């Protein structure tokens with residue numbers, strides 16, 4: 100994808116009034132508009148509607164994209180760009196814990212000169228795939244430093260989650276010194292990513308630490324994120340304190356834990372800790388039952404689905420139709436190149452459509468756009484085409500689509516088409 104790649108940075112000079120017209124406009128905030136137009140001025144969308152109406156309302160330069168589909172840029176709500184050098188180095192093992200072991204091992208063999216070129220390549224790939232914003236998770240400062248460099252042409256908005264893995268903290272520890280909170284990259288105004296903290300998973304971070312992370316995020320008006328209910332091993336460990344995850348913790352010297360095994364589901368556990376609310380992004384949620392779904396729905400938390408990663412790891416498939424039916428807001432993520440061969444939200448949409456045929460294409464496309472923007476708290480500017488949103492969006496060169504539903508085309512063919520960036 101991507102026969103024309105523009106760096107989607109907002110220019111400093113005022114952009115003139117412009118009408119972008121095309122056979123289809125898919126605003127996501129409303130139904131698709133045939134022969135539609137998007138009016139932009141000064142870097143913002145000012146109106147959308149039928150081309151004929153907007154042309155009679157505005158004296159503006161017209162840019163016609165003919166048989167294309169204008170739609171919001173995509174949101175990758177969960178990835179780990181710093182793991183990009185692991186692309187192709189890990190094979191699906193059938194065991195989540197074995198995959199974690201091989202990830203840690205492979206990561207230790209990456210040479211210092213390999214990190215940045217692989218990360219930059221992944222950044223370019225995501226740009227070509229029409230992604231404007233990320234929920235990027237990392238344990239190092241590679242991404243904060245790259246994204247805050249003025250000359251790096253860093254293209255993404257969104258959140259960098261500094262991920263904590265800390266299974267052994269004492270239950271009494273409440274006043275955490277959040278590492279990184281006072282470093283320069285947290286406050287760097289040049290960095291288009293906001294910086295938050297995330298907990299790795301319910302089994303790898305002590306409950307007191309999880310609560311402290313959530314409190315820090317809440318206090319800064321930022322989303323909290325956590326891998327949740329990803330594997331059968333996680334369910335077994337939280338219920339019984341046994342299984343491959345216990346063995347892994349023992350190997351790492353993290354056993355015995357300084358707290359009680361919760362003996363419940365991961366979702367119920369987080370709910371008991373008070374971690375689930377509308378600003379929490381639960382990543383994966385493969386192993387959830389109806390009670391878990393009810394808890395999640397009541398909490399207002401978003402779920403970020405990463406279907407291609409789930410398939411790669413063989414951890415199972417989330418009950419997507421039931422999650423959607425309960426009203427839980429859905430977002431989409433690629434996870435990292437250690438468990439995926441692409442960083443493409445279009446590819447995740449096509450995969451999700453195969454896994455969950457009961458989900459309409461419009462719902463799936465919403466997950467990859469406005470669902471991600473809402474989960475990351477950036478929906479004021481991103482995720483839909485509507486007045487007041489940033490005038491940076493996509494033109495998918497579709498050719499005539501005949502009688503096909505336009506959302507269905509985007510979900511199934513988006514990854515094969517050609518995406519151009521429009522900056523109005």
Ligand SMILES: [Zn+2]
Nearest residue numbers: 179326434435
């Ligand atoms: Zn992840």
